[in-house]
Amino acid sequence: MSALTREETEALIQEVLEVYPEKAKKDRAKHLAVNDQTVEQSKKCITSNRKSLPGVMTIRGCAYAGSKGVVWGPIKDMIHISHGPVGCGQYSRAGRRNYYVGVTGVNTFGTMNFTSDFQEKDIVFGGDKKLAKLIGEIETLFPLHKGISVQSECPIGLIGDDIEAVSKKAAKEIEKPIVPVRCEGFRGVSQSLGHHIANDAVRDWVLDKRDGANFESTPYDVSIIGDYNIGGDAWASRILLEEMGLRVVAQWSGDGTIAEMELTPKVKLNLLHCYRSMNYISRHMEEKYGIPWLEYNFFGPTKIAESLRAIAAHFDDKIKEGAEKVIAKYQPMMQAVIDKYKPRLQGKTVMLYVGGLRPRHVIGAYEDLGMEVIGTGYEFAHGDDYDRTIKEMGNATLLYDDVTGFELEEFVRRMKPDLVGSGIKEKYVFQKMGIPLRQMHSWDYSGPYHGYDGFAIFARDMDMAISNPCWSKQTPPWQKQPETEELKKAA
Amino acid sequence: MANIMVRKDAAGAYSFYLPKRDLEDAIVKMEFDSAEKWGGEIRLNNGGAYYIEPQAAPARFPISLRAKRLDAAE
Numbered sequence: 075m076s077a078l079t080r081e082e083t084e085a086l087i088q089e090v091l092e093v094y095p096e097k098a099k100k101d102r103a104k105h106l107a108v109n110d111q112t113v114e115q116s117k118k119c120i121t122s123n124r125k126s127l128p129g130v131m132t133i134r135g136c137a138y139a140g141s142k143g144v145v146w147g148p149i150k151d152m153i154h155i156s157h158g159p160v161g162c163g164q165y166s167r168a169g170r171r172n173y174y175v176g177v178t179g180v181n182t183f184g185t186m187n188f189t190s191d192f193q194e195k196d197i198v199f200g201g202d203k204k205l206a207k208l209i210g211e212i213e214t215l216f217p218l219h220k221g222i223s224v225q226s227e228c229p230i231g232l233i234g235d236d237i238e239a240v241s242k243k244a245a246k247e248i249e250k251p252i253v254p255v256r257c258e259g260f261r262g263v264s265q266s267l268g269h270h271i272a273n274d275a276v277r278d279w280v281l282d283k284r285d286g287a288n289f290e291s292t293p294y295d296v297s298i299i300g301d302y303n304i305g306g307d308a309w310a311s312r313i314l315l316e317e318m319g320l321r322v323v324a325q326w327s328g329d330g331t332i333a334e335m336e337l338t339p340k341v342k343l344n345l346l347h348c349y350r351s352m353n354y355i356s357r358h359m360e361e362k363y364g365i366p367w368l369e370y371n372f373f374g375p376t377k378i379a380e381s382l383r384a385i386a387a388h389f390d391d392k393i394k395e396g397a398e399k400v401i402a403k404y405q406p407m408m409q410a411v412i413d414k415y416k417p418r419l420q421g422k423t424v425m426l427y428v429g430g431l432r433p434r435h436v437i438g439a440y441e442d443l444g445m446e447v448i449g450t451g452y453e454f455a456h457g458d459d460y461d462r463t464i465k466e467m468g469n470a471t472l473l474y475d476d477v478t479g480f481e482l483e484e485f486v487r488r489m490k491p492d493l494v495g496s497g498i499k500e501k502y503v504f505q506k507m508g509i510p511l512r513q514m515h516s517w518d519y520s521g522p523y524h525g526y527d528g529f530a531i532f533a534r535d536m537d538m539a540i541s542n543p544c545w546s547k548q549t550p551p552w553q554k555q556p557e558t559e560e561l562k563k564a565a
Numbered sequence: 566m567a568n569i570m571v572r573k574d575a576a577g578a579y580s581f582y583l584p585k586r587d588l589e590d591a592i593v594k595m596e597f598d599s600a601e602k603w604g605g606e607i608r609l610n611n612g613g614a615y616y617i618e619p620q621a622a623p624a625r626f627p628i629s630l631r632a633k634r635l636d637a638a639e
């Protein structure tokens with residue numbers, strides 16, 4: 075049941091808002107909108123990046139999650155200390171599936187959890203001593219690490235510890251970089267500020283460390299920025315760039331290293347995949363080093379071809395030919411994938427609710443499969459994200475910002491999509507409703523989804539979810555007829 | 566006073582970025598836009614207005630500047 079008219083979609087929003095008290099209703103109404111492609115500026119129709127309403131179920135994370143979980147965590151040869159109580163790091167440990175090569179615990183540390191495990195006495199007397207001791211222990215136990223980042227959890231800012239001083243002192247002692255990051259969870263309205271803080275920390279403590287150092291560059295040096303190698307995404311992207319003749323100097327930050335970050339200012343072009351989490355550092359490099367940046371999209375063959383050409387346009391004919399060769403080489407493979415899955419998926423509808431870049435970037439991949447995205451929304455987008463989304467989405471489709479648990483459930487119930495793409499917290503609610511859900515944060519334990527190789531997997535996964543015969547046989551627990559219960563008891 | 570960044574795209578249009586609030590917008594009007602005198606009052610697409618101390622046009626973009634807020638939208 076796609077293609078609601080504009081009026082119907084508007085009416086739907088009104089109905090869903092009906093349950094809220096007056097004030098909450100007014101606030102939430104600003105975050106829900108019917109897409110109108112003629113609108114140039116998203117802020118005319120949708121408000122974003124505001125504090126979530128108290129009392130509703132929001133799906134957002136905290137600034138610490140944005141810094142430790144997203145930006146810093148995947149840098150594999152550094153040790154990231156979750157500074158504060160044990161829970162923040164432990165419950166989010168390795169959940170994002172940022173793949174990397176290396177021997178964990180020896181020269182890479184991605185899936186490990188390092189924490190200062192704050193206790194009451196650390197809150198009362200301060201944790202600086204503990205941090206210094208911890209850094210010493212790390213140096214003894216894991217001598218091959220290339221640096222440390224101190225990711226502050228809420229209490230650090232509350233008790234006023236001076237992690238910068240400790241870091242500077244310890245960095246001299248162990249002669250490796252130590253980066254204090256002020257990403258306490260209470261800062262900002264969502265994980266988005268954590269990304270920004272993390273970017274600023276990279277700028278202030280890492281980026282300029284090899285300025286003026288010798289580096290044998292080529293005219294084809296690029297970096298991949300904002301690809302977290304979830305399920306191998308960055309690898310599937312990197313091979314395409316290399317095949318067309320570019321040299322990838324750095325990967326930020328999936329499967330990345332601190333050395334790569336330090337060398338990034340030497341590249342000729344920054345390729346930015348996740349705009350939301352790493353546009354800050356790209357802007358900085360543009361200003362300071364004069365490196366242009368380009369947003370690209372490696373989801374689905376149409377967008378990949380567009381992006382490869384756009385990237386090639388920044389280089390000479392050799393690269394342009396290379397791009398055409400890559401596109402031609404994979405075209406038959408992609409056609410085979412589409413021929414196989416499109417007949418099964420044609421006309422199916424999808425609703426998305428994720429973060430970062432996906433609510434707009436994956437639309438093209440669904441369209442390549444003949445599917446239609448009828449609703450999309452971001453957890454923590456800003457106005458510029460919606461500016462970019464409006465153009466990608468069809469007219470009269472639904473946009474929801476920082477949607478609440480209730481609203482999303484209600485929208486899905488009424489719009490009856492064939493598939494929902496969202497997170498683990500939403501997964502079981504919808505599956506019990508009989509609607510398949512793919513977890514689109516870390517690709518539901520699958521992936522990669524970027525690049526040509528990724529598209530084949532993406533298509534297979536979507537087909538597996540939708541064509542599974544179990545959905546029609548499902549009655550949600552809250553719709554079970556009471557009689558059957560009684561019959562069971564009687565039997 | 567706020568720290569802002571001004572960019573110039575390939576077509577020569579200016580855009581405005583306010584890192585503190587992560588606000589990006591097009592600059593629709595700039596009071597002075599010549600090599601010797603550049604800046605002054607700038608108007609954003611969202612209706613906001615800022616004031617950049619008039620100066621010689623920067624040789625390179627993007628550039629970070631201090632600007633005074635005259636009239637913020639929202």
Ligand code: SF4
Pocket residue numbers: 136137138139162226227228229258259260
């Ligand atoms: S909000 Fe604070 S306590 Fe909660 S996970 Fe984030 S840093 Fe930890």
